[in-house]
Amino acid sequence: xxxxxxxxxxxxxxxxxxxxxxxxxxxxxxxxxxxxxxxxxxxxxxxxxxxxxxxxxxxxxxxxxxxxxxxxxxxxxxxxxxxxxxxxxxxxxxxxxxxxxxxxxxxxxxxxxxxxxxxxxxxxxxxxxxxxxxxxxxxxxxxxxxxxxxxxxxxxxxxxxxxxxxxxxxxxxxxxxxxxxxxxxxxxxxxxxxxxxxxxxxxxxxxxxxxxxxxxxxxxxxxxxxxxxxxxxxxxxxxxxxxxxxxxxxxxxxxxxxxxxxxxxxxxxxxxxxxxxxxxxxxxxxxxxxxxxxxxxxxxxxxxxxxxxxxxxxxxxxxxxxxxxxxxxxxxxxxxxxxxxxxxxxxxxxxxxxxxxxxxxxxxxxxxxxxxxxxxxxxxxxxxxxxxxxxxxxxxxxxxxxxxxxxxxxxxxxx
Amino acid sequence: xxxxxxxxxxxxxxxxxxxxxxxxxxxxxxxxxxxxxxxxxxxxxxxxxxxxxxxxxxxxxxxxxxxxxxxxxxxxxxxxxxxxxxxxxxxxxxxxxxxxxxxxxxxxxxxxxxxxxxxxxxxxxxxxxxxxxxxxxxxxxxxxxxxxxxxxxxxxxxxxxxxxxxxxxxxxxxxxxxxxxxxxxxxxxxxxxxxxxxxxxxxxxxxxxxxxxxxxxxxxxxxxxxxxxxxxxxxxxxxxxxxxxxxxxxxxxxxxxxxxxxxxxxxxxxxxxxxxxxxxxxxxxxxxxxxxxxxxxxxxxxxxxxxxxxxxxxxxxxxxxxxxxxxxxxxxxxxxxxxxxxxxxxxxxxxxxxxxxxxxxxxxxxxxxxxxxxxxxxxxxxxxxxxxxxxxxxxxxxxxxxxxxxxxxxxxxxx
Numbered sequence: 001x002x003x004x005x006x007x008x009x010x011x012x013x014x015x016x017x018x019x020x021x022x023x024x025x026x027x028x029x030x031x032x033x034x035x036x037x038x039x040x041x042x043x044x045x046x047x048x049x050x051x052x053x054x055x056x057x058x059x060x061x062x063x064x065x066x067x068x069x070x071x072x073x074x075x076x077x078x079x080x081x082x083x084x085x086x087x088x089x090x091x092x093x094x095x096x097x098x099x100x101x102x103x104x105x106x107x108x109x110x111x112x113x114x115x116x117x118x119x120x121x122x123x124x125x126x127x128x129x130x131x132x133x134x135x136x137x138x139x140x141x142x143x144x145x146x147x148x149x150x151x152x153x154x155x156x157x158x159x160x161x162x163x164x165x166x167x168x169x170x171x172x173x174x175x176x177x178x179x180x181x182x183x184x185x186x187x188x189x190x191x192x193x194x195x196x197x198x199x200x201x202x203x204x205x206x207x208x209x210x211x212x213x214x215x216x217x218x219x220x221x222x223x224x225x226x227x228x229x230x231x232x233x234x235x236x237x238x239x240x241x242x243x244x245x246x247x248x249x250x251x252x253x254x255x256x257x258x259x260x261x262x263x264x265x266x267x268x269x270x271x272x273x274x275x276x277x278x279x280x281x282x283x284x285x286x287x288x289x290x291x292x293x294x295x296x297x298x299x300x301x302x303x304x305x306x307x308x309x310x311x312x313x314x315x316x317x318x319x320x321x322x323x324x325x326x327x328x329x330x331x332x333x334x335x336x337x338x339x340x341x342x343x344x345x346x347x348x349x350x351x352x353x354x355x356x357x358x359x360x361x362x363x364x365x366x367x368x369x370x371x372x373x374x375x376x377x378x379x380x381x382x383x384x385x386x387x388x389x390x391x392x393x394x395x396x397x398x399x400x401x402x403x404x405x406x407x408x409x410x411x412x413x414x415x
Numbered sequence: 416x417x418x419x420x421x422x423x424x425x426x427x428x429x430x431x432x433x434x435x436x437x438x439x440x441x442x443x444x445x446x447x448x449x450x451x452x453x454x455x456x457x458x459x460x461x462x463x464x465x466x467x468x469x470x471x472x473x474x475x476x477x478x479x480x481x482x483x484x485x486x487x488x489x490x491x492x493x494x495x496x497x498x499x500x501x502x503x504x505x506x507x508x509x510x511x512x513x514x515x516x517x518x519x520x521x522x523x524x525x526x527x528x529x530x531x532x533x534x535x536x537x538x539x540x541x542x543x544x545x546x547x548x549x550x551x552x553x554x555x556x557x558x559x560x561x562x563x564x565x566x567x568x569x570x571x572x573x574x575x576x577x578x579x580x581x582x583x584x585x586x587x588x589x590x591x592x593x594x595x596x597x598x599x600x601x602x603x604x605x606x607x608x609x610x611x612x613x614x615x616x617x618x619x620x621x622x623x624x625x626x627x628x629x630x631x632x633x634x635x636x637x638x639x640x641x642x643x644x645x646x647x648x649x650x651x652x653x654x655x656x657x658x659x660x661x662x663x664x665x666x667x668x669x670x671x672x673x674x675x676x677x678x679x680x681x682x683x684x685x686x687x688x689x690x691x692x693x694x695x696x697x698x699x700x701x702x703x704x705x706x707x708x709x710x711x712x713x714x715x716x717x718x719x720x721x722x723x724x725x726x727x728x729x730x731x732x733x734x735x736x737x738x739x740x741x742x743x744x745x746x747x748x749x750x751x752x753x754x755x756x757x758x759x760x761x762x763x764x765x766x767x768x769x770x771x772x773x774x775x776x777x778x779x780x781x782x783x784x785x786x787x788x789x790x791x792x793x794x795x796x797x798x799x800x801x802x803x804x805x806x807x808x809x810x811x812x813x814x815x816x817x818x819x820x821x822x823x824x825x826x827x828x829x830x
Binding site for chain 2 (some may be wrong): 010011012013014015016017018019020022023024025026027028032035036037038039040041042043048052055070071072073074075097107109114115153155180182189190191192195201209210211212213214215220222275278280283284285286287288291292293295296297298301302303304305306307309310311312315316347348359360392393394395397
């Protein structure tokens, strides 16, 4: 059972927008045993869309199209799909009512004709009702294949995928079972890791594949299996992981399916009734945001300070000016003082701090670009680590965050 | 002159990784007048890659491939490209030297045979030297077409695109001129905006296209033109913008090509020697990060606090407990007190605050999920705005940030 995703929009091809829809759709299809054969991004141009539809129909059983359903003149997907199926557009009463409801309850402004015309859909299409936007999803069957069209606005597409598309596909098709299990490792590179696990990898059964996904100080190892019997497949993957884990015990921090490392930290803190605060300099708020992006952060996260200017480290955190003068603002001593003071200020069990120079200029400090200190304060201890993270600003920030998460995870899970 | 981008990797198709490389490549190609016809993401599977290469050769003059060049067994791009060109792999001395240099200067661990074997490349390929990683880029010409292969690791691909691919393409091909100009608007929806500018849009010349890009409270209007004469095309786009601007004077905040709204704010603050601080609750550090992700933030950004817990609003910012008890922690009064106190604490000219309930649970406050107050404090004034932003956590956070940026921009640019 294979799907192809077609995303429509010049904004993707000129690089103005990153296509995040395809990843969301691919992940969800995998959970019900449907693999994605190919993702194709095409222009807002009729002939090109028609060609992509025809090619996808050759390759796949399920063709999922996003984008080009807006009310404005540059949106041509609906007309093109009608042409592909030798069909014409008809006004759908249910969709009209839905659009009128959205305008009455949310938009609260006069409804435009272009919005009402979003209720025009190909006569062969079943409507997938979009409860959060005016462009309906569409479902068209042809022989044993199905064509699905959804708006490109991510949250509208997401709601349609979850509420309409996935349930309908589960009913229509018998599917095999697909399992992905991803081990997150920190600390060594891809080829070192490969050398460590080489003999294990060579003995993997043919229907279980391994992939390496390296990124800024962490490497994810993904095991993917496909089979008809769910229990057998799960047991096979489980057994392979039991063989693997002793080989990477120093590097392994958890399974991606259990959540990213900050989610594992969040769960452990919440469970143990412990709290966290964060004092950031070079990471500029992004470490706090890494935690607060997830629901439930208020149960363990007390808060943070972004003391970007040196003076604010003194005024807000109470780091002593003489300490800064003596050791410089980018130093183990200042990092440790930031963490310790932050912990007291926010009355938290743990506090983590970052101070460094992310570049491209030297800023307040004499430190080399890429030098970052990370400190961790607990009730009885404060310690720090010095890092040299290169000279690319975004990479320095992201690597510092990965390292801070690694240190905190190790501290919290050490007992 | 058209290009096709092929990204290789199961991790893209199963949705584990979002393909950000294509957008980067597309944007850069556009700057030198090369349009991207299609982006195709395919599996780590030989037949599929061969098929994609053949189809791309039909469609495009320039075929750019990323991914599948790592040292591990799941990386098969190099062998597949050799097969496509009936070629064999030979060891390249310069690449070997580069790999030895990287291991000596950066990795500082024994070099593995799998890494040395990354110097094996198709005999027909010219090397695009990768100075920051062990997988070289490759450039293969066939008739008037060129095939380019690069590693999928974003920063390695980025360096190769900028240092090697773009300069070589500029020499090889004569190209037309492509101009994109994108106007950022805040405050009204896509169809309202379309109604406002309808007659202007209908009179656009055929070689200038308009696209609407709506996203969480902002709509970007992109004008794209293509032509042989740079000066003529620039003047035509400029003239269209002069017609357009009076129609959207209340919504227009700036041009995307001049930077995102936070960049416009940063430039204005730096130029006027003014400073900013931020007190965040529901936005959890992300508003600070929006500014600190860009180089040069230290010249205007004093710092921020993430006072997530109610108690930390009292302890850190000095918001009075009785004010919170009287009005609730999600209220205009508390938002205004947060901004005012933050401005004093950080000794900044402007301070902005957020307090609200991003959901999915009610947390410390009685406020409805989606209710957010944003306040702005200046030397002589404090004011706030109440927002109802729906019940999706990520959207509430991102809309609150967009609104905060809009308020701050208007305040800073009002004189």
